[in-house]
Amino acid sequence: xxxxVGAQTLLDVRNLSVDYSAANGVVHAVDNVSFTLKRGExxxxxxxxxxxxxxxxxxxxxxxxxxxxxxxxxxxxxxPEGRERSLVISKIPRGNLAASQSDGALDILQLTxxxxxxxxxxxxxxVFQSAMNALNPVLTVGxxxxxxxxxxxxxxxxxxxxxxxxxxxxxxxxxxDRLKSYPHxxxxxxxxxxxxxxxxxLNPELIVMDEPTTALDVxxxxxxxxxxxxxxxxxxxALIFITHDLSLLLELADKVSIMxxxxxxxxxxxxxxxxxxxxxxSYGLLNSFPNLHGPxxxxxxxxxxxxxxxxxxxxxxxxxxxxxxxxxxxxxxxxLQPLRSDVTTGDDAQIVSxxxxxxxxxxxxxxxLDTFAARYAQLTEGGKTR
Amino acid sequence: xxxxxxxxxxxxxxxxxxxxxxxxxxxxxFPVGQRLFGTVRAVHAVExxxxxxYPGRATALVGESGSGKTTVARMLARLYxxxxxxxxxRGEPIKLARSSxxxxxxxxxxxLIFQDPFASLNPVHDIRYHLxxxxxxxxxxxxxxxxxEQILALxxxxxxxxxxxxxxxxxxxxxxxxxxxIAIARALAVHPEVLLADEPVSMLDVSIRLDILNxxxxxxxxxxxxxxxxxxDIASARYFADDxxxxxxxQMVEGGPSEEVTQAPxxxxxxxxLSAAPDPDRIKSGGTGMKEVTARGEIPSLINxxxxxxxxxxxxxxxxxxxxxxxxxxxxxxxxWTNCFLYGDGEEGNQSPTPEPASAS
Numbered sequence: 001x002x003x004x005v006g007a008q009t010l011l012d013v014r015n016l017s018v019d020y021s022a023a024n025g026v027v028h029a030v031d032n033v034s035f036t037l038k039r040g041e042x043x044x045x046x047x048x049x050x051x052x053x054x055x056x057x058x059x060x061x062x063x064x065x066x067x068x069x070x071x072x073x074x075x076x077x078x079x080p081e082g083r084e085r086s087l088v089i090s091k092i093p094r095g096n097l098a099a100s101q102s103d104g105a106l107d108i109l110q111l112t113x114x115x116x117x118x119x120x121x122x123x124x125x126x127v128f129q130s131a132m133n134a135l136n137p138v139l140t141v142g143x144x145x146x147x148x149x150x151x152x153x154x155x156x157x158x159x160x161x162x163x164x165x166x167x168x169x170x171x172x173x174x175x176x177d178r179l180k181s182y183p184h185x186x187x188x189x190x191x192x193x194x195x196x197x198x199x200x201x202l203n204p205e206l207i208v209m210d211e212p213t214t215a216l217d218v219x220x221x222x223x224x225x226x227x228x229x230x231x232x233x234x235x236x237x238a239l240i241f242i243t244h245d246l247s248l249l250l251e252l253a254d255k256v257s258i259m260x261x262x263x264x265x266x267x268x269x270x271x272x273x274x275x276x277x278x279x280x281x282s283y284g285l286l287n288s289f290p291n292l293h294g295p296x297x298x299x300x301x302x303x304x305x306x307x308x309x310x311x312x313x314x315x316x317x318x319x320x321x322x323x324x325x326x327x328x329x330x331x332x333x334x335x336l337q338p339l340r341s342d343v344t345t346g347d348d349a350q351i352v353s354x355x356x357x358x359x360x361x362x363x364x365x366x367x368x369l370d371t372f373a374a375r376y377a378q379l380t381e382g383g384k385t386r
Numbered sequence: 387x388x389x390x391x392x393x394x395x396x397x398x399x400x401x402x403x404x405x406x407x408x409x410x411x412x413x414x415x416f417p418v419g420q421r422l423f424g425t426v427r428a429v430h431a432v433e434x435x436x437x438x439x440y441p442g443r444a445t446a447l448v449g450e451s452g453s454g455k456t457t458v459a460r461m462l463a464r465l466y467x468x469x470x471x472x473x474x475x476r477g478e479p480i481k482l483a484r485s486s487x488x489x490x491x492x493x494x495x496x497x498l499i500f501q502d503p504f505a506s507l508n509p510v511h512d513i514r515y516h517l518x519x520x521x522x523x524x525x526x527x528x529x530x531x532x533x534x535e536q537i538l539a540l541x542x543x544x545x546x547x548x549x550x551x552x553x554x555x556x557x558x559x560x561x562x563x564x565x566x567x568i569a570i571a572r573a574l575a576v577h578p579e580v581l582l583a584d585e586p587v588s589m590l591d592v593s594i595r596l597d598i599l600n601x602x603x604x605x606x607x608x609x610x611x612x613x614x615x616x617x618x619d620i621a622s623a624r625y626f627a628d629d630x631x632x633x634x635x636x637q638m639v640e641g642g643p644s645e646e647v648t649q650a651p652x653x654x655x656x657x658x659x660l661s662a663a664p665d666p667d668r669i670k671s672g673g674t675g676m677k678e679v680t681a682r683g684e685i686p687s688l689i690n691x692x693x694x695x696x697x698x699x700x701x702x703x704x705x706x707x708x709x710x711x712x713x714x715x716x717x718x719x720x721x722x723w724t725n726c727f728l729y730g731d732g733e734e735g736n737q738s739p740t741p742e743p744a745s746a747s
Contacts, residue, residue, distance in 0.1 A: 048592065217618065217684070217685075244592050246592070246666075247664040251666060270666075284593065286666075287596075289666075290622050292624065298600075299596050300597065300600065301593045301595060301597045
């Protein structure tokens with residue numbers, strides 16, 4: 001496993017599992033998820049509500065609280081080399097072998113609270129779902145930005161901090177006289193920009209954004225996404241962007257992972273996923289967004305609702321809703337595998353967790369998009385929708 | 387294919403039928419911060435809005451939050467009284483008397499579906515209660531047997547099967563999509579002619595949104611309902627509705643057949659809305675990263691709205707006259723109209739000087 005990690009890798013998540021212990025059973029919110037993220041890459045995570053995408057992001061950032069528990073796996077972080085920032089991370093004592101691997105990687109899940117405090121914001125910052133309400137209403141925007149600098153860069157003077165705060169506001173396109181504004185004086189989009197400015201304060205290597213634009217109008221949303229996209233390019237920051245809106249994600253992200261019932265079912269470059277979704281669930285999700293151009297066609301979404309994670313269906317969790325389900329889907333659990341016919345290899349390869357592409361179960365030609373469309377149409381029109 | 391085909395055919399046959407519900411020059415102001423002396427300030431939520439709903443036809447009302455689209459729906463549902471203007475139902479002006487008898491009579495014909503199915507159903511009552519109330523109040527069911535029969539029929543119509551099981555469930559036992567189906571069944575219980583759907587799917591998971599929209603389309607065709615679909619998602623308006631109206635800051639700026647409005651938008655705001663909407667088709671063309679939108683900014687405060695056309699501070703084509711007064715409606719042919727000086731000022735259509743926006747795709 002270790003050998004497959006290239007120099008460009010920033011984050012390597014291996015077999016991560018998270019459980020919620022509820023009164024009436026254990027909820028496997030994230031189930032054995034592995035993925036890697038390169039430096040400067042934008043990874044999109046999409047799925048229906050309750051598929052575990054936010055839980056996974058919080059697990060990576062170590063923000064989970066009981067009743068959520070990380071039950072297994074490791075999240076390896078590769079600090080950048082020869083940068084000023086690496087000084088900060090090098091302050092983390094390396095004596096602890098559990099946290100620090102031989103190749104310089106840190107296991108985020110093993111960091112102690114004081115190490116975590118150094119790690120967060122310097123290396124990784126997060127923008128929350130309700131970002132518009134994440135600002136403190138009784139402090140000015142400037143105070144809140146400088147607060148971060150004061151905590152994490154105690155060596156900076158007041159003037160320096162103020163200069164940096166102005167710099168950050170410029171970066172996200174807020175007039176600098178807004179430094180003295182209170183959050184209620186800003187519009188939703190401006191508050192969102194301010195939150196992004198705070199997340200950027202220490203030039204982190206990785207930002208996790210959990211539905212950052214859900215509460216915004218389309219025009220403002222587009223502006224924020226442009227901002228995020230250009231900032232990621234300019235600072236070669238990596239981004240994990242979580243949303244349920246796949247149509248938006250495809251435009252923004254380099255790669256997209258589709259999650260269902262706590263597992264990643266397909267991961268591919270945005271373009272590959274859009275043009276050739278391989279998993280029936282990915283196809284269904286794409287088919288849930290009416291198109292703006294081209295012919296108007298009948299679309300149906302995915303009938304049924306996501307499974308109760310206390311009792312995930314056997315085999316492939318999607319099989320009760322899947323129009324393509326056949327014999328082995330009910331019993332055998334599929335794993336993420338590259339496609340047989342795929343020419344691209346390595347990190348860019350499209351990987352999918354579906355028995356349709358497993359030669360052991362399905363020897364004939366794998367079905368194309370037409371077959372998916374026809375089968376979905378049968379589901380939504382013939383049978384009752386529930 | 388069939389649902390859309392049907393709706394196209396129906397649209398043609400109904401093109402010249404009479405509107406069932408019509409709004410004529412509706413205006414709504416909400417007073418705020420009334421001072422003892424001095425002028426009363428008001429939120430100018432809706433300005434001079436006119437449109438009509440036809441039986442068997444779906445009309446979408448598209449706009450950002452704060453554009454006044456929900457206020458329009460609530461006026462049509464008689465939850466708010468318009469400040470001025472009239473509404474007419476089957477050609478007869480609606481009297482604005484708030485007597486309960488008149489309102490009940492009106493709501494027998496016009497029903498509203500709310501955005502949030504988690505809030506619109508009462509958690510302490512079961513599904514039978516929710517559906518029995520309108521049946522009893524509007525006199526469709528006179529005894530328990532009739533009531534059960536009609537409730538089961540309603541549940542079947544919204545595809546909640548087996549209906550016998552759903553009838554005794556409570557809202558918390560249902561998923562969001564199932565709840566919205568109950569809300570739709572409840573609206574249908576009174577046999578309305580007009581259904582006003584205020585963002586009926588925006589609270590639901592993406593994968594089941596189209597299911598609910600398809601259900602509404604099927605019911606529209608079966609019952610010959612006039613449907614008003616309020617949304618902020620212009621792509622779903624194109625999918626769902628025969629006609630699309632676009633609203634900005636309380637003013638209606640463009641309208642017409644959905645295909646016309648979405649494929650050949652005229653008003654700069656409609657163009658902005660379309661260029662800002664997520665569109666994965668763009669990655670097909672090979673471009674990476676996000677596309678630039680031309681006009682920045684947000685909907686202005688409606689307490690002190692910009693004069694004239696309220697879009698002028700953001701409009702890339704703004705002229706002096708735009709600041710002075712709001713343009714009259716210009717017909718562009720084929721039922722497509724817009725209120726924009728770029729295309730004329732109320733006389734005949736003036737298609738030629740189309741400024742090609744940078745955002746044309």
